[in-house]
Amino acid sequence: MKNEIIEIRWHGRGGQGAVTSAELTAMAAIHEGKFAQAFPSFGPERRGAPVLAFNRIRYDRPVRERSGITLPDVVVVLDPGLVTLIDVTEGLKPGGTLIVNSTRSVEDLQQNFDGDWKLAVVDAGSIARKLLGVNIVNTTMLGALIKATGLIKFESLHEPLEERFGARAKSNFEACKLAAENTVLSQITTGGLKTRRSFAVEKLAKWQELPIGCVVKEAGNTRSFCTGDWKSQHPEWDDKKCIKCGICYIYCPEGCIKQQKDGFFRADMFFCKGCGICAQECWTQAISMVEEA
Numbered sequence: 001m002k003n004e005i006i007e008i009r010w011h012g013r014g015g016q017g018a019v020t021s022a023e024l025t026a027m028a029a030i031h032e033g034k035f036a037q038a039f040p041s042f043g044p045e046r047r048g049a050p051v052l053a054f055n056r057i058r059y060d061r062p063v064r065e066r067s068g069i070t071l072p073d074v075v076v077v078l079d080p081g082l083v084t085l086i087d088v089t090e091g092l093k094p095g096g097t098l099i100v101n102s103t104r105s106v107e108d109l110q111q112n113f114d115g116d117w118k119l120a121v122v123d124a125g126s127i128a129r130k131l132l133g134v135n136i137v138n139t140t141m142l143g144a145l146i147k148a149t150g151l152i153k154f155e156s157l158h159e160p161l162e163e164r165f166g167a168r169a170k171s172n173f174e175a176c177k178l179a180a181e182n183t184v185l186s187q188i189t190t191g192g193l194k195t196r197r198s199f200a201v202e203k204l205a206k207w208q209e210l211p212i213g214c215v216v217k218e219a220g221n222t223r224s225f226c227t228g229d230w231k232s233q234h235p236e237w238d239d240k241k242c243i244k245c246g247i248c249y250i251y252c253p254e255g256c257i258k259q260q261k262d263g264f265f266r267a268d269m270f271f272c273k274g275c276g277i278c279a280q281e282c283w284t285q286a287i288s289m290v291e292e293a
């Protein structure tokens with residue numbers, strides 16, 4: 001262990017703070033006298049798009065490698081929706097650890113995977129909403145990482161959290177601790193179950209595979225892509241509170257909110273990315289964001 005490099009891959013969506021998770025992990029490791037790197041890999045740089053971040057941690061000497069990480073020891077999934085959208089276990093080493101933010105039980109989630117990995121599950125979204133007031137789980141998932149791997153210590157996070165969040169460091173630390181207490185580890189490796197549930201995995205082209213100056217398939221086809229499957233939460237309207245002012249319609253960055261014949265508003269879930277701006281801007285609190293099942 002001492003001579004090894006431990007590599008971590010973080011899966012999240014733009015705006016969820018996967019890059020911050022990686023940076024805080026590296027800062028905590030360095031605080032403990034270890035050597036560490038944190039770096040991101042962006043795809044489309046917009047809120048809701050899948051993003052990756054990485055860590056390398058070494059105990060005894062500096063990390064000189066600067067290449068991408070393809071065979072991680074640990075994978076952390078911040079967004080539950082990504083589990084059925086991309087293969088989050090790609091390259092995960094046998095004996096590695098998969099940590100997922102999900103409302104599903106560890107037994108249920110195990111059915112999705114069939115490798116020799118330890119699985120750790122925590123409902124980080126609920127903890128973040130309760131203690132931080134937002135569905136941003138980057139610091140909360142650090143608690144799950146600590147519980148599942150012991151790679152860093154809780155105390156080592158104090159300084160990085162204070163540096164990053166100032167007055168909000170305390171609540172982020174509490175979210176982290178509560179997540180560790182609520183993280184459930186699988187008793188057997190996921191490879192012990194042979195009933196992998198099949199699901200369609202969306203294969204996205206890598207940027208290297210796209211033609212220069214490309215428009216995917218054909219011009220003007222944006223509407224044919226189900227960009228709504230990026231979301232991990234969606235808006236629900238309470239028409240009793242709605243005064244039909246149309247503010248949500250104006251502020252939706254996707255332009256996916258439409259007025260119905262009865263005058264009330266609804267979002268087209270094919271395109272809604274679950275950013276929550278409509279709920280934030282609605283001044284009668286008629287919209288609440290509900291986590292995807």
Ligand code: SF4
Nearest residue numbers: 242243245246248282
């Ligand atoms: S902003 Fe709120 S009150 Fe106004 S139309 Fe939208 S849901 Fe109704």
Ligand code: SF4
Nearest residue numbers: 252272273275276278
């Ligand atoms: S959450 Fe609201 S503002 Fe955001 S994309 Fe969906 S409908 Fe539009």
